[in-house]
Amino acid sequence: MLKTTKTAAKTARAATAHDNRRRCRINIAAAALGGAATLQALTHPPATADDAHASLTQSRHHTDALFEQAKYHALADALKKSLAHAPDDAQLLWRLARALVKLADAAPDKKAKEPLLRESLSAAERAVGLQPDCAPANKWLGISLSKCSSFEGTKETIKKSFLVRDRFERACALDPADAPPRHLLGLWCFEGAPLSRLEQ
Numbered sequence: 555m556l557k558t559t560k561t562a563a564k565t566a567r568a569a570t571a572h573d574n575r576r577r578c579r580i581n582i583a584a585a586a587l588g589g590a591a592t593l594q595a596l597t598h599p600p601a602t603a604d605d606a607h608a609s610l611t612q613s614r615h616h617t618d619a620l621f622e623q624a625k626y627h628a629l630a631d632a633l634k635k636s637l638a639h640a641p642d643d644a645q646l647l648w649r650l651a652r653a654l655v656k657l658a659d660a661a662p663d664k665k666a667k668e669p670l671l672r673e674s675l676s677a678a679e680r681a682v683g684l685q686p687d688c689a690p691a692n693k694w695l696g697i698s699l700s701k702c703s704s705f706e707g708t709k710e711t712i713k714k715s716f717l718v719r720d721r722f723e724r725a726c727a728l729d730p731a732d733a734p735p736r737h738l739l740g741l742w743c744f745e746g747a748p749l750s751r752l753e754q
Contacts, residue, residue, distance in 0.1 A: 613632070613636045613646070614645055614646065614649070616632065617629055617632050617633055617636070617646075617649055617653075618649075620632060621649070621652070621653065621656075624656075626653050626656045626657050626660070627657065629649075629653045630650065630653040630654060630657060633646055633649055633650040633653060634650065637650065642684055643684075644680075644681040644682075644684040644685035644688055644691055645681075645685075645688070647677045647678070647680050647681035647684070647691070648677070648678060648681040648688065648690045648691040648694050648695075650674075650677045651674045651675070651677040651678035651681065651691075651694040651695070651698055652674075652690075652694050654670045654671070654673050654674035654677065655670075655671065655674050655694065655697055655698060655701065657670050658670035658671045658674065658701065664704075664705075667701075668705055671698060671701050671702050671705075672702065674694070674698045674701075675695070675698040675699060675702050678691060678694045678695035678697075678698045678699075679695060681694070681695070682695050682721075687728060688728070689724075689725045689728035689729035689732060689735075690725075690729075690732075692721045692722075692724040692725040692728065692735075693721070693722070693725040693732070693734065693735045693738075695721045696717075696718045696719075696720075696721030696722045696725065696735070696738065697738070699714055699717055699718045699721065700714075700715075700718045700738075702714075703715065703718070715742070718742060719739065719742050722735045722738050722739040722742060723739060726739060
């Protein structure tokens with residue numbers, strides 16, 4: 555009887571130690587990846603489609619907060635981790651394109667900018683392909699196309715400039731209240747009209 559009691563106590567201590575180690579690992583991961591929201595996701599993984607949708611929505615809110623704080627490296631990393639679980643989420647893809655553009659803007663030279671902008675363009679193209687009526691996806695595709703054109707020759711730049719215009723026009727049509735696409739379209743008209751005459 556005594557031996558059985560000691561064995562049971564030993565087993566209980568081992569189980570408690572295992573749980574403590576697991577909680578410690580989860581807390582470390584949560585701290586590294588985004589705090590309380592990540593802790594909730596790690597301890598309570600999505601069980602249904604509704605749970606998965608709620609988890610993605612929570613992830614978008616978290617990444618939007620990182621964008622407002624200008625934490626673009628952390629933002630890009632968080633989005634890539636989320637996309638590993640939801641690779642066809644257009645909302646995450648255009649947010650990744652936006653983050654990569656911001657990182658490219660801060661890059662020290664053309665060599666550092668180009669891979670970031672190419673990746674941004676790829677993410678934005680996928681976002682529009684998955685959700686053509688998403689205004690931000692069209693806007694950031696236009697921006698990515700415009701910035702990537704600086705790595706092309708004159709003929710290719712002229713050709714892509716009209717694709718840029720189309721994306722900005724589409725973004726304006728989808729979300730008339732969003733001012734940046736209208737501003738960017740105005741800049742295109744101011745800077746792109748000479749290109750049109752040159753092409754002719």
